[in-house]
Amino acid sequence: MTKQKLAVVADAKSSMDMALVVPPALFTADVKKPPLMPGKYITISKKKLLENIEINGGARINAWVESMRASSPTSHRKLTQDQTNWMDRHPSALKVFDEITNASKGKQIVMFLDYDGTLSPIVDDPDRAYMSDAMRATVRKLAGCFPTAIVSGRCRDKVYNFVKLAELYYAGSHGMDIRGPLKGSKYKKNPPSVLCQPASEYLPMIDEVYGLLMEKTKSTPGAKVENNKFCLSVHFRCVEEKKWSELAAQVRSVLKDYPKLRLSQGRKVLEIRPTIKWDKGKALEFLLESLGYANCTDVFPIYIGDDRTDEDAFKVLRERGQGFGILVSKMPKETSASYSLQEPSEVMDFLQRLVDWKRHSW
């Protein structure tokens, strides 16, 4: 039996604890091997079976689901000491504000801001993840001081409709849809016109998979599929935890026929995107180049984000040895960011301090 057939078996029943009868070879890492004793079958719970289903890229469904579980608030009761150690390694950007501005002296700061969980609080309904008017006013002032880009997993139009600031650069679909400002800012009267869509050939495939995922997941209460144009999001946030493995298996059963698409994980979300070598880190580099800072030593990019996909941008900054990343998180997380902020309200305070510092440093 192949891995594909295995996925179909897993999909066929709805109860997590239902016992399935399958050949023993299916529980080994290499499910292509024939059973050691042909004809002999053993019983295993569906939960155990799901641990062995691979998703494109080799990661295991169960790893995603466990990781999602680990990052849910109920799992963080005993983190006090860990938190302290982590904060030593990733101090609050507010506490070390002077250190940061000193490091940027004589350099051009360029700001990169993630949207969900960074400018807007995380909420149950992705269509209602509004940013506050105060945050919008702060980002507007920021863009008047430094070139500023929003870098989001969302479709570009959707994130623009939340932010509503025409003077910013926008990189939607995890950086696969980049557009320059629609109007100039006080900082830059005539910004360069930019457009970059490295995954356009994937549009028909993404639309097709969107339809299939809508159909496949409709049996899972609370599941939501979001079309982000060059990528898709399958939301787990409103799905009962005991149904997470089932939903992940539904996603896998659709994706197994699309090797040119891959999965990544965000905050209670599985994200489906083209396998092209393009991510938020590449988008950051593209934007720096478009702004004329490709080979400059006097540029100081600051990237603020809360999610795994932001790590690609944090890594690029570390590799370039320029600027730094700030992770928005209340709990310790493996990260390439240098500093931390706890939540969007702290992000707003940090941005406001940058504006005040810039205004008073002339």
Ligand SMILES: O=P(O)(O)OC[C@H]1O[C@H](O[C@H]2O[C@H](CO)[C@@H](O)[C@H](O)[C@H]2O)[C@H](O)[C@@H](O)[C@@H]1O
């Ligand atoms: O790169 P981002 O701007 O952070 O976008 C990543 C995903 O953000 C959204 O989902 C997340 O926020 C939702 C609203 O608060 C929340 O309900 C969900 O659980 C989070 O994962 C967005 O809806 C996704 O499409 C983005 O990929």
